[in-house]
Amino acid sequence: MHVMLRRKTGRVTDTEWLACNVEYAREIVRFSREWAQTQGDAELADLADKLAGVLIPTNQIQTKPKVNETHLTIETPGWVRYVQGLR
């Protein structure tokens, strides 16, 4: 999906963020479906459906990870590295 979106739409997706953030995944699905509909791209529409069906429910559970598992990337609740700035 990442490769197809880049090749066909020019949009570059962040696959790591896609795998852990449900809102971002929803946006990518929305964008892909919109593009697929306007361009008549059945292949991209199929991939968007698969992503919506598989990834989003899984990640809805993973978006609130236990503190112990995430101490390397999340310092305080709601604070994710590089969201508020580089430093």
Add this chain to the structure above:
Amino acid sequence: MRIRQLLCLFMWMLGIHGFAVAQDIGQTPVPQLSQPASGDTSAAALPTSQVAPTEAVAAPAAINPPAPTRPGLVPQSQINAADTAWMLTSTALVLLMTLPGIALFYGGMVRRKNFINTLASVVAIAAVVTLLWFAVGYSIAFTPGSYYLGGLDRLWFSGLDYMKEGGQVAVSHIAPHLPESVFSMYQLSFAIITAALVVGAVVERMKFSALLWFMGLWSVVVYAPIAHWVWEPGGWLTQLGVLDFAGGSVVHINAGVTGLVCAYVLGPRKGYGKEPFQPFNLGLTMVGTGLLWVGWFGFNAGSSLAADGRAGLAMAVTQISAAAGAIAWMAGEWVVRGRPSLLGLCSGAVAGLVAITPAAGFVTPRAALLIGVAAGLACYWGATGLKRLLGADDSLDVFGVHGIGGIVGSLLTGLLASKAVGGSVGHLDVQLIGVLVVVAYSAVMSLVLLWATRWMVGLRVDDNTEQVGLDLSLHREQLGN
């Protein structure tokens, strides 16, 4: 629209050129400067720093030929070969700080999709500022004129002669022991890096054309006048006694404040504060930091404008302050966040380098240690706590590091300047005035120029361009996998 802009630019350039030619034709012969003995490196022949404090050069003038007050021609025998060699080296070092130092330092911190645009911005700014410096910037910054602006004698480098057969070469009154071509190139490298620093505040959303228009105008309207005020002996801040050895206010406060104003006017990047903006490659940022650190020896030690003891001391205090800044930032981050980061170490080193810049030719090594520690901690706060307070998306913390570091360094120069080192005693109140003046002028004029740029070409890319990334959208280029 674009054609009209290009035409306007071309006509403007022609107009200036025509004026320069007219100046050449109508001008009286270039004055011959006094001639110190060959190889003379006494205080009368050499300015003590870019700042050239009046009290430092006044005393020896009684026993030596009077120092020149204008640029002019001198016999080549007056040129000091060792100083010239050092200044050629320093010029290359300072240019290396921008190309590729700043480019890599900033490029490593932006997202992958904007890496090429960041590099292109730095390269293009270096080229634009070079041509403008040649056309007008150098003349209005470093020739005698009024308290507020230099003269027009050196537009298009007119009079910047080297005559092999006559055995004469043009020199600046600020550095009469160096060819003026070397002096002007050295100052150009400062003009370039100051403009390039601003890129860090506007990356990932500013139009490329807008960036070039803005920075071009800014280098003439903001940078050159401030350089005149602080570094030309007749400038009003020099006369007031403001100390700025290598550019704490002219370069760093100026760039930091402009960056902050740009960040406010442009608005935040799409998704700022909601999505993680993962830096492309902090390894490149570290490489850029290394180039900056090494190049800073040309920046600070070169500002002595001579290969002398003061340059040596400037180099020593530069190293000490950089190290102290890196350790202080690392310690602060370790205490607050629980982990020291590579970016923190790099940022701390730059903070220390920034803060020692105005002080380098005026303070002792122990004072440099204090300045470095203060800058490391202050800039860490500037790039984190203060950044949140200000609420602007200063993308790569130009104000937090350069603005705050410059202010800390300039004020501490007022407290710590040693008469034994630089021949001048600092005054905190005078330094504060210098800081406030530069902050105010830089902020107001940047705002005006941003409005002008918005009117000409617009400032920001559209949402889709920003989403896709500026590399592909603006340059039709992309990094490989």
